[in-house]
Amino acid sequence: MPHLNKLLRTAAPGGPGGEPAPTSLFRLRTALTVFFALDGFLFAGWVVRIPAIKQQTGSSASDLGLALLGVSAGAVVTMTLTGRLCRRYGSHPVTVASALLLSLSIALPPLTHSALALGLVLLVFGAAYGGINVAMNSAAVDLVATMRRPVMPTFHAAFSLGGMIGAGLGGLVAGGLSPVTHLLTLTAVGLLVTAVAGPVLLRHPAPPAGPAANAPAPRRLKGRTRRLVVLFGVIALCTAYGEGAMADWGALHLEQDLHAHPGVAAAGYSLFALAMTGGRLTGTALLERLGQTRTLVAGGTTAAAGMLLGALAPSVWLALLGFAVTGLGLANIFPVAVARAGALAGPGGVAAASTLGYGGMLLGPPAIGFLADWFSLPVALTTVAALAGGAALIGYTARNASAPRGN
Secondary structure, three states: OHHHHHHHOOOOOOOOOOOOOHHHHHHHHHHHHHHHHHHHHHHHHHHOOHHHHHHHHOOOHHHHHHHHHHHHHHHHHHHHHHHHHHHHHOHHHHHHHHHHHHHHHOOOHHHOOOHHHHHHHHHHHHHHHHHHHHHHHHHHHHHHHHHOOOOHHHHHHHHHHHHHHHHHHHHHHOOOOOHHHHHHHHHHHHHHHHHHHHHHHHHOOOOOOOHHHHOOOOOOOOHHHHHHHHHHHHHHHHHHHHHHHHHHHHHHHHHHHOOOOHHHHHHHHHHHHHHHHHHHHOHHHHHHHHHHHHHHHHHHHHHHHHHHHHHHOOOHHHHHHHHHHHHHHHOOHHHHHHHHHHHHHHHHHHHHHHHHHHHHHHHHHHHHHHHHHHOOHHHHHHHHHHHHHHHHHHHHHOOOOOOOOOO
């Protein structure tokens, strides 16, 4: 909670010309921060119960893998549609509606008793997850533009903090609560939080971002704007690839290749996530000092160096250090990339960049697995460094990116 209070402490001054008052901006920022934290909290709560639900459904590893594709499929399909919904109804109502659906759908997986049924309900859960991610990022892009401060990383820090709290609490109650009781409790928490924070978004329309706010939003991305949005989407993909790889393969690398104690190996991803959260908490100050391009380049370069150390280090403690450096480097690349895409093309840009980024998170774990079979796990993990370096290079080449008029 102290970290969340830190996120919310600074309210942007209101400007002339009918911009929202500082109090209104503060309330919007607070409500959006709560929704980012709720998203991370609910998703992490579901993830820690996957082993129990696997046992309950009697699924094999391959059956579970196919069922889990429901989350990915639902999210990717919905992400491509949510941008249009945001343009038609506004990002605030879509955020609230998606939060309600996410809160309700998280109670469904423990009610299933087969891999097929699990996969079907996970389509609904994934749809809600994809919808809220695009909608709340679109709302955050609008608010960032109005505040004229690069506060996007603080929203993603709230997501990371929510995820850490959700995973930690989930781990504590896993032995004492059944999956049904646990996830029904998360449903109640989600509905309560949405009931408290949702009216703030519904009462306040998305603030105008400046002169461009009065221009009609394009129905589809065209020409150079499309290419630039794809460029920032690829940057997001490179970052998410690393996050997915670290989540699924980091602990195995420490235990299998460096013979770490299982407890130490499990702490590897926690250290990575903690470093990423810390990096996002300081992201606004970093962006104000360095600017977006230098933040992207510095983050990608740092992550590349950290992952090379984490993958190739001969000792556990050096590898852990590499994981932490990787988390710091990757921390602000995704939020900056999504913010740039949103500034170029509104909700459609956020949707396109988020879809590409989420694709990277899906691509990372299986790609690492195939490469580990062909070569070795340490060599496979160096691809995280390669893509982080690629993100830095792309970020530098897009340093002067701006949408042309008429696109």
